[in-house]
Amino acid sequence: MKKNNKESFVKDKGFWFKLWELLTPSKKRIKGLAVLTAVFELARLLGPYILKIIIDKLVNFKPEDLIVILYLIILMFFSEEINSLLHYFKDRIIFRLVTDVEYYLPVNAQKKLVFLNLDYHESENTGNKIIKIERGVQKIIDLLVNMSWEVIPTLTQLLVTLIVLFIVDWRFGLSFLFFAPLFVFITYKVNKDLQPTRRIRHKNYEIASGKMVQSIININTVKSFVQEKREVKEYSSIREKIRVNELKEWFKLLRFGLGRNLVIDLGRTTILLLGIYLVWQSKASIGTLVFVITLSEKAYFSLYRLSRFYDKVEEGAAAVDRFIDLTKEESGVINSKNGITPKEIIGQIEFKKVDFVYKESKNKALNKVNLKINSGCVTALVGPSGGGKTTVARMIYRHYDPQNGGVLLDDKNLKDYDLYGFRKFIAIVPQEVEIFNTSVRDNIAYANPKADFKEIKAAAKIANAEEFINQLSKKYDTLVGERGIKLSGGQRQRIGIARAVLANPRILIFDEATSNLDSKSEKLIQAAMQKLSHGRTTIIIAHRLSTIKKADKIIVLEDGQVAEQGSHYELANKKCGLYAELLKLQRMGEVD
Ligand SMILES: Nc1ncnc2c1ncn2[C@@H]1O[C@H](COP(=O)(O)OP(=O)(O)OP(=O)(O)O)[C@@H](O)[C@H]1O
Ligand SMILES: [Mg+2]
Numbered sequence: 001m002k003k004n005n006k007e008s009f010v011k012d013k014g015f016w017f018k019l020w021e022l023l024t025p026s027k028k029r030i031k032g033l034a035v036l037t038a039v040f041e042l043a044r045l046l047g048p049y050i051l052k053i054i055i056d057k058l059v060n061f062k063p064e065d066l067i068v069i070l071y072l073i074i075l076m077f078f079s080e081e082i083n084s085l086l087h088y089f090k091d092r093i094i095f096r097l098v099t100d101v102e103y104y105l106p107v108n109a110q111k112k113l114v115f116l117n118l119d120y121h122e123s124e125n126t127g128n129k130i131i132k133i134e135r136g137v138q139k140i141i142d143l144l145v146n147m148s149w150e151v152i153p154t155l156t157q158l159l160v161t162l163i164v165l166f167i168v169d170w171r172f173g174l175s176f177l178f179f180a181p182l183f184v185f186i187t188y189k190v191n192k193d194l195q196p197t198r199r200i201r202h203k204n205y206e207i208a209s210g211k212m213v214q215s216i217i218n219i220n221t222v223k224s225f226v227q228e229k230r231e232v233k234e235y236s237s238i239r240e241k242i243r244v245n246e247l248k249e250w251f252k253l254l255r256f257g258l259g260r261n262l263v264i265d266l267g268r269t270t271i272l273l274l275g276i277y278l279v280w281q282s283k284a285s286i287g288t289l290v291f292v293i294t295l296s297e298k299a300y301f302s303l304y305r306l307s308r309f310y311d312k313v314e315e316g317a318a319a320v321d322r323f324i325d326l327t328k329e330e331s332g333v334i335n336s337k338n339g340i341t342p343k344e345i346i347g348q349i350e351f352k353k354v355d356f357v358y359k360e361s362k363n364k365a366l367n368k369v370n371l372k373i374n375s376g377c378v379t380a381l382v383g384p385s386g387g388g389k390t391t392v393a394r395m396i397y398r399h400y401d402p403q404n405g406g407v408l409l410d411d412k413n414l415k416d417y418d419l420y421g422f423r424k425f426i427a428i429v430p431q432e433v434e435i436f437n438t439s440v441r442d443n444i445a446y447a448n449p450k451a452d453f454k455e456i457k458a459a460a461k462i463a464n465a466e467e468f469i470n471q472l473s474k475k476y477d478t479l480v481g482e483r484g485i486k487l488s489g490g491q492r493q494r495i496g497i498a499r500a501v502l503a504n505p506r507i508l509i510f511d512e513a514t515s516n517l518d519s520k521s522e523k524l525i526q527a528a529m530q531k532l533s534h535g536r537t538t539i540i541i542a543h544r545l546s547t548i549k550k551a552d553k554i555i556v557l558e559d560g561q562v563a564e565q566g567s568h569y570e571l572a573n574k575k576c577g578l579y580a581e582l583l584k585l586q587r588m589g590e591v592d
Pocket of ligand 2 (some may be wrong): 389390391431512
């Protein structure tokens with residue numbers, strides 16, 4: 001977003017520098033390619049030059065020259081063959097380069113994304129992320145292909161042409177030096193003019209893709225409330241804006257194209273007139289005229305191609321820039337270098353005066369929270385919705401860092417640990433269990449892919465999931481659909497529990513793990529939870545207080561603050577206590 005104020009992406013020196021950094025693994029190859037291209041372009045001059053000699057010999061034809069001409073023709077043939085061989089090797093490098101980049105750019109982007117912290121993912125829309133990567137990679141490939149096949153060759157060619165023209169006759173050189181920059185100026189001008197509309201168009205691409213993803217992700221709601229037509233209308237109106245804008249851009253480019261053609265034609269005519277004049281004045285041979293015209297025609301044509309490339313670069317620069325921004329994105333949570341990687345943990349957690357505010361939020365989600373979660377005990381977090389329970393769980397994982405205060409694990413600040421070193425000792429059954437579009441078996445074994453079938457089945461049994469899994473068409477091999485669409489809410493939750501069981505963590509967090517279950521299943525899960533909690537630090541977040549009666553300690557969170565804490569017995573008998581209040585309300589509403 002910061003880049004939006006920039007006048008032109010390409011003008012920005014940082015753009016090329018950043019792109020060069022992005023292509024680090026290919027730097028050597030690109031340099032090699034540039035050298036080979038220069039050699040190739042020089043070698044290409046040989047053919048036209050031999051032709052010039054041949055024509056000059058023909059104009060003043062002497063029979064004894066015949067054999068020389070024959071040799072020249074053979075030489076020309078071989079020079080062409082050498083050229084095509086050079087061309088072959090050059091193209092091989094280009095294809096290697098392109099396929100390499102096509103491999104490592106998306107792979108690195110995906111790596112970056114999955115390692116980026118949760119705060120980034122929560123602030124950025126899925127559609128935007130995907131389009132950033134796809135368009136970015138595509139445009140960089142386009143750029144590379146064009147660079148390799150058009151820009152580097154053309155630039156070398158232009159330089160060589162200019163030098164040769166000056167050598168042949170300074171007037172040729174001068175005329176070329178006059179028209180070429182004029183052409184470059186027009187190209188630059190049109191692109192500068194187009195920059196604002198292009199920027200709007202690229203923003204609209206992201207909005208469109210975000211819209212598409214939103215309506216597909218929430219398709220159930222769309223259908224339930226019969227909003228299909230509205231979704232279609234909203235999407236098409238964004239695409240319509242893009243269409244109109246883009247057409248305007250292209251038409252403008254075409255109009256400028258007329259101007260550019262005129263400059264080129266003037267340049268060519270000048271060279272021709274100049275050439276004829278010099279031949280007439282006997283200052284140049286016919287062969288030289290042909291040589292110069294061949295050279296300058298090629299150069300002017302290249303200039304035109306170069307300008308189209310520049311149009312394209314400007315066109316794609318916004319997308320590339322966004323992609324580069326993504327690769328430069330930094331996690332809000334920074335992993336400490338040489339962090340502690342414990343072999344085992346005790347599992348004692350302490351919050352010391354923790355203050356935490358979510359980005360773009362005004363209220364404190366946690367406000368001077370002091371709490372202790374003892375090792376090997378069951379601690380329950382309860383309280384009104386929005387009180388900060390899930391936030392506490394996230395802080396234990398260090399998905400976020402507190403603005404003030406600290407979270408300690410075994411008396412050491414979480415910041416001193418290696419992120420991945422301590423997280424592997426924790427498992428969570430989140431409020432919304434995320435299900436992959438694979439089999440039930442793979443979903444359960446997600447945290448422990450090496451687990452054998454026996455272990456998977458045992459975990460499913462503990463989670464009370466075995467019964468429904470056995471009723472699925474292919475049992476453990478049943479594919480569950482995207483985000484587990486083919487499962488009920490309670491079934492997804494039980495898969496989540498089985499997954500956590502299999503992870504065999506030291507600290508186990510249940511965030512509303514029984515909220516989607518009926519009373520009978522809930523009781524079974526509670527029994528399972530109790531079994532599981534032996535010897536582990538267990539944190540249970542629950543609205544239904546029946547779930548946590550047996551907890552060793554209950555912490556009541558309200559508005560980001562610890563309202564009270566103690567055992568069920570203590571809190572239930574506290575006069576005017578929040579817990580006692582909640583308990584009373586639930587008892588009155590409870591059916592069974
Ligand atoms: N990603 C986020 N960005 C901004 N604010 C957030 C985010 N997640 C939660 N909040 C806010 O932080 C506060 C605490 O949320 P939290 O999810 O911890 O509540 P909770 O106690 O788990 O509630 P519930 O019982 O409904 O699950 C809420 O006011 C919520 O709006
Ligand atoms: Mg919550």
